[in-house]
Amino acid sequence: MSENTLFIFENPCEKAATDQLSIGLDDLILTQDMPTSAGSKMLAGYKSLFAARVDERLREAGHHVAGKVNVGEFGFDFLGETSHFGSVVDADGNLTTAACQLLADGAVDAVVGLDVNGAQARAAALSGQVHLKPTYGCVSRFGTVAVACSGETVGIAARSASDVQQVLDVLAGHDDSDGTSLPETECARITSNGFAEAASAGETFAAPITHVKVARGLMDAFDADTAQLMEAAIGALGEQGIAVSDTAPQTDELLAVGNLAWNILMCAELCNNVNRFEGMKYGYHTQKYQTIGELYTKSRTEAFGILTKTAILYGSEVLAEGNYDRCYDKALRTRHLMSEAFANEFADGTSSGQTAILLPACSKRSYSLADVEANPYLAFEENRFTAPAAITGLPAVSAGGVQLVGPAFSDAALLHLAGAVSCADCAGKEA
């Protein structure tokens, strides 16, 4: 792969000090000194008038922003394959994301991006990296290209859980410019310091994870290699003294439809959010048109990819008169039920610690370009594993090829546990 499918734009300024982390920002994060394209022809070369809060926080903390990292169009695809700037495959010819390839190459220490639909969580699981989707509201979304606001969060990918935590410490914090941002005291819970203080004070969210529940309901949704990986992870967790049991059947039922609900919410919000890209004020502008309607239609037809168009149509349909109650409202109620089911699972833990839920991140151990060409809608199917965290706003860590979803503010505890399952991945590979 040529270099430019990894970085859309590289910061011409070199890293100045060795103790700085070199951090890539995915191309849904707005920067003032570099263009932001959101992986789309529609926004190719778009220069924002302002920078995202996460970009500001990283620079203020003295870290080096290495450049803008390629993402799939509006970040909601399977593994970045819909990017206007090209897809990325690793040395073995398997599909991966630009973020995880840069990490594998050692080109950056971390990539901060917008986790819309689990692409980075999947890529991290496939490439042996660690990805965190933090508790919703703890990291400001100000200055991210809005796609599916009710579930998307700024996510962090790195080679180790401790690197992820180091970046999280910089990013977590209240922001008045984001109406969904939680109070500072709650944001601070997911930082190393906040977590350590809470742990010594005996706060529940800072207790170690002592119980993991396995979502057996999703077991027949993935292949034998993945099943083996899950068993290895369960074994490794057991060796750490962590109790392992199964989720309740009601939870499994909800998990089985969670991504249907998320697809409805995500596409409706995406459709609405990308309505603003009409080819008039900025971004791609068609060359020939007679009327303003034709200008809108042609610009959008020529600039959006097939997956975005599908999401726009789907999103329009689920909000159309007569469909709102049948589709959108049902999805909202599913979100509510899912949050309740997860709360019940977490409440049912051991008295001394917290409970997390173990899921795979995707159904196979590798994907090729041919796989996404054969099924362009893999992102709407494989997100059955990542949708639970998106739809509930709960934190999720992807490590060692599997995923752990924990209670709100258990981010640091999940990252601690990621070490245990990462070793399981090594063992699994050797086996």
Added chain:
Amino acid sequence: MTAYETVIGLEVHAELATKSKIFCSCTNGSDAEPNTHVCPACCGMPGMLPVANRQVINLGMTAGMMLNCHINRTTTFDKKSYYYPDLPASYQTTQWFAPIAVNGYVTIETEDGPKDIRIKQIHMEEDAGKLVHDNWSYTTLVDFNRTSVPLIEIVSQPDLRSADEVVAYLERLRSLLRFAKVSGARMEKGTMRADVNLSVRPVGSNELGVRTEMKNMASIAAIRRAIEYETARHIDAIENGTEELVQETRGWNDDAGKSFAMRNKETAGDYRYFPDPNIMPIVIDDEWYDRIHATLPEFPEVKREHYVTNVGLSDYDADMLTQSRAFCDCFEGAMAAGAAPKEAANWIITNCAGILNKRGMTSDELPVPGAALGQLIGLVGDGKVSNANGKRLLETLFDLDAQGEIIPDDIAAFAEAEGLVNSSDTGALEAVVAAVIAADPETAQAYRDGREKALNPLFGACMKQLKGKCDTQVLRNLLIAELNK
């Protein structure tokens, strides 16, 4: 011959009198140079998130309470999607599922006595930008100053039966919104606009006829004409089959005195409403509710009654004052600062209104606090400031406000500093009087010879020398005493 009745419901938009826009910190001022009150948020640029302006919620609640509505204690904002060049994000943030206020009423006066017009709901929303069409060059420019300016939309039930009732309803709304400082509610400035939904049916029928909607009516007189025209058109269509009535949106050409069919707009279902996930539901607790409730003003007619019965004003004075909340506030403030009610009313109705009128300001824009006016009236009454200088002083207070400066608390000290206070030094007055008499012995002699009118030029000459800074009664007495010596 069948008798018909007109059934009318109104949707009234009022621009809220907030300092900033509804979801960003841009100034709320659509009168300014085009595109000067804009930012990436109200221009719909990617990356900005809405943060709800609390003052908008406060004013929405106030409007709901003034119109006897139930306030929804959990209220949400929703997205309404459509494309139009004046809507930069291609969606409008409005309230669809849980508006701020529902189920109220407004009482109007009709020929048959008071009548309650039911309010279906009041919702808060952002305005769109303004398109400026240049028919000469066939271009259209967009001014985004007005995008995201906060509005309330007041939706009535179809309870209105005539143009007179509609006018009474609009005047009542305007008065209530201004009194509660919710909105300037000026139709001529576009800060209050009405959509008129109208149908016609035989008297006694319970079914509604075919409804037409006339959008963005911007004057009460035009609304009256449009209602009369539409009523006649509907009856003509029903009686004589002149045309087939269809449910549609119509425009009103006030010059031609005719309504005309407009392009059929998208129906409500096509707006694809859904809750805005970036604005958390707003929960109004008792403390917040009570705080807003405590700020509600008396209704104008209650104040008017009070002014006549308890304060002793004439009907005319009470009518004039209660046209404007600012006048009432100023009047009550002046009385609290010791001014006699009749004096205070006169100063406001005559002098303040005169200056406002001269400056092209409305009565709601009266910048002088009641305490300041009360002190000013006191200074004039005590003879410390002449009547003419009192008016000058008032004008100076208007100037201060126009320059963005603060009107001082101590008006006596300010008048002193401005050099508008009468000289209390009778020695100085005597010297001027002596000098004037010495300079014009003929006139002085004429007075002494019994021509009383000869006093006037001498008095004027003294005033000129004193630049008006004296107690006129003291001067007059001194002058007469000196002449009679």
